[in-house]
Amino acid sequence: MRGKHSLFYHILIFIIAQLVWLLLLGIWIYWYVSNYIVFEKVGDQVSPQLVYDVQNALPFILGLILLIGLSFTTSLIFRHLNVQLRITELYDNFIGNVTHELKSPLASIQLYLETLKQREVPSEKRKEFIDFMMKDADRLQSLINSILEISAQEQRKLLQNYHVYNTYFLVKELIEESCEKFRVPKDSYQITGDASSEIVASKDALKIVFDNLVDNAVKYSTQQAKIVASLICNTKKVTILFTDLGIGIVANEQKKIFNKFYRIYNKAIPNVKGTGLGLYRVKEIIKAHGGKIIVSSEGENKGTTFKIEMPAYQAMSKRRLKKLLKNEKQSQV
Amino acid sequence: MTEDFKGSKILLVEDEETLAIGLEYNLIEEGYIVKWAKNGRDAIDFFEKEKFDLIILDIMLPYINGFEVAERVRKSDPQIPILMLTAKTESGNKIKGLEKGADDYMTKPFHLQELLLRVKGMLKRKSWYTSASQKQSDYKFGLIEINFKTLNCRNGDEEIRLTPQEAMLLKYLVERKGEIVTRKELLENVWHLNPEVETRTVDIFIARLRKYFEPDPSNPVYFKSIRGAGYMFEGK
Numbered sequence: 001m002r003g004k005h006s007l008f009y010h011i012l013i014f015i016i017a018q019l020v021w022l023l024l025l026g027i028w029i030y031w032y033v034s035n036y037i038v039f040e041k042v043g044d045q046v047s048p049q050l051v052y053d054v055q056n057a058l059p060f061i062l063g064l065i066l067l068i069g070l071s072f073t074t075s076l077i078f079r080h081l082n083v084q085l086r087i088t089e090l091y092d093n094f095i096g097n098v099t100h101e102l103k104s105p106l107a108s109i110q111l112y113l114e115t116l117k118q119r120e121v122p123s124e125k126r127k128e129f130i131d132f133m134m135k136d137a138d139r140l141q142s143l144i145n146s147i148l149e150i151s152a153q154e155q156r157k158l159l160q161n162y163h164v165y166n167t168y169f170l171v172k173e174l175i176e177e178s179c180e181k182f183r184v185p186k187d188s189y190q191i192t193g194d195a196s197s198e199i200v201a202s203k204d205a206l207k208i209v210f211d212n213l214v215d216n217a218v219k220y221s222t223q224q225a226k227i228v229a230s231l232i233c234n235t236k237k238v239t240i241l242f243t244d245l246g247i248g249i250v251a252n253e254q255k256k257i258f259n260k261f262y263r264i265y266n267k268a269i270p271n272v273k274g275t276g277l278g279l280y281r282v283k284e285i286i287k288a289h290g291g292k293i294i295v296s297s298e299g300e301n302k303g304t305t306f307k308i309e310m311p312a313y314q315a316m317s318k319r320r321l322k323k324l325l326k327n328e329k330q331s332q333v
Numbered sequence: 334m335t336e337d338f339k340g341s342k343i344l345l346v347e348d349e350e351t352l353a354i355g356l357e358y359n360l361i362e363e364g365y366i367v368k369w370a371k372n373g374r375d376a377i378d379f380f381e382k383e384k385f386d387l388i389i390l391d392i393m394l395p396y397i398n399g400f401e402v403a404e405r406v407r408k409s410d411p412q413i414p415i416l417m418l419t420a421k422t423e424s425g426n427k428i429k430g431l432e433k434g435a436d437d438y439m440t441k442p443f444h445l446q447e448l449l450l451r452v453k454g455m456l457k458r459k460s461w462y463t464s465a466s467q468k469q470s471d472y473k474f475g476l477i478e479i480n481f482k483t484l485n486c487r488n489g490d491e492e493i494r495l496t497p498q499e500a501m502l503l504k505y506l507v508e509r510k511g512e513i514v515t516r517k518e519l520l521e522n523v524w525h526l527n528p529e530v531e532t533r534t535v536d537i538f539i540a541r542l543r544k545y546f547e548p549d550p551s552n553p554v555y556f557k558s559i560r561g562a563g564y565m566f567e568g569k
Contacts, residue, residue, distance in 0.1 A: 075363075096421075099420065099421075100393060100420040100421060103420035103440075103441045103442060104352065104420050104441060105351075106351050106441070106442045107349075107352055107441035107442035107443065108349060108351040108352040108355060109442075110442040110444075110445075111352060111355040111356065111359075111442075111443075111445055112351075112355050112445075114444065114446070115355060115358065115359055115445060118445065118446070119359075119362060125358070129355070132351040132354065132355070135351060136351055174557065269395065269396070271423040272394065272395075
């Protein structure tokens with residue numbers, strides 16, 4: 001509510017400033033023109049030196065340029081102010097979401113620790129509780145990592161260990177791991193397509209990519225998530241089509257979903273938890289691999305397809321390969 | 334715990350699986366019967382089919398959020414105590430939760446012992462209220478008639494249904510008519526809470542009573558604020 005009000009006031013101030021501005025401009029032109037007419041009428045009689053010539057139009061033209069320049073600057077400042085307001089709003093949402101995401105696993109860990117301290121818990125239950133605590137600790141760790149890795153420096157660290165992989169086996173392994181992590185049953189996902197090409201990739205980074213895609217497929221499906229990953233390879237590039245049968249994304253949201261902190265609200269599935277960082281990280285990781293990711297969806301309740309394109313190993317320049325694989329050589333030495 | 338509350342049925346509405354399993358275990362160990370709803374839709378569904386003595390309700394829930402669940406529950410059962418349990422810390426959320434009909438609010442992470450004490454306190458208040466309302470069930474002030482037993486009130490032509498927490502606060506104030514009652518006293522005796530923790534809850538509930546009964550809630554004639562002290566009920 002406060003955000004909306006402050007935006008309203010900013011727009012109001014902007015409109016008032018523009019009106020004042022136009023009024024002053026009008027007065028200035030009126031003043032100049034009326035003086036000019038008077039000057040032209042009486043100029044000859046008063047003093048022959050003050051006869052109008054072309055140079056006298058200079059102050060008027062310069063004044064106009066100045067006014068146009070100022071008007072342009074005001075618009076620029078207003079535009080930046082709007083961007084700033086939008087970033088502040090996104091940042092506030094992010095803080096709210098992150099607080100929630102941090103506190104939930106922490107509350108769970110605290111609950112189990114206090115339970116173990118205060119009660120005589122049978123050994124079997126004790127083991128189960130420890131497993132839950134470890135799961136929550138993992139969740140906290142991955143959340144903290146995702147927050148830290150939005151900084152470029154951390155992102156670079158993550159992208160240090162490049163190796164050459166067979167696309168099919170790498171994608172299969174990563175999707176299977178992610179599906180297991182997010183409890184997608186084996187009969188609810190399939191990986192199809194060409195297996196021949198190789199890619200240069202950081203496995204840790206691509207794990208984050210597929211974790212995010214699978215997690216989103218689960219969170220944004222009203223029923224059991226269904227996932228199909230299709231691989232298309234040629235000599236130049238590897239294409240991975242990651243399709244889910246979830247609630248889909250409306251056209252005007254499709255571009256925004258890769259923005260930092262951006263989150264979709266869908267009334268069919270309200271209150272989906274998250275930080276708004278997942279797909280931003282996915283895009284950055286794919287970009288660092290020299291690839292690109294685009295999203296398509298026919299609309300609400302028609303599923304979503306993420307198309308990831310990455311350069312094939314064979315098609316990469318020697319210089320880029322040398323740069324990416326330098327750590328691999330070092331580790332072999 | 335008091336033997337009387339063993340077997341009380343609690344509806345636990347929590348979508349965080351690990352947290353819910355831990356809570357369920359502890360509540361069962363205390364002797365309660367627990368039904369776990371993983372989302373708002375299931376919570377409404379279970380509530381309509383079964384009778385519960387208390388609801389522990391998370392706010393951020395899939396499908397229907399906790400505020401809406403509380404609102405729907407309140408419409409059909411004004412008596413059931415609702416404890417909101419959430420990771421949201423903004424005071425706006427807390428006020429909203431209490432306005433939607435929650436009786437108490439705890440933020441995550443919480444201490445197990447405190448949660449169990451609050452649950453027990455709420456069940457105790459519910460049972461105390463049921464027996465207290467048997468003794469003195471009716472009260473009148475101005476054009477207002479209150480039936481503490483059914484929680485129904487009539488303000489002129491308007492029908493109002495109080496929550497047990499509102500009714501308990503009203504009953505406490507009515508019994509001390511003309512006396513200054515401090516927020517601390519109300520927290521200790523009506524909410525059974527540590528008064529050091531907070532006093533905002535009392536203000537929210539007083540605001541609710543004013544909204545129901547005062548001709549002009551901004552200039553109260555029945556529920557007066559005594560600056561620096563607390564509140565005073567003046568039934569005429």
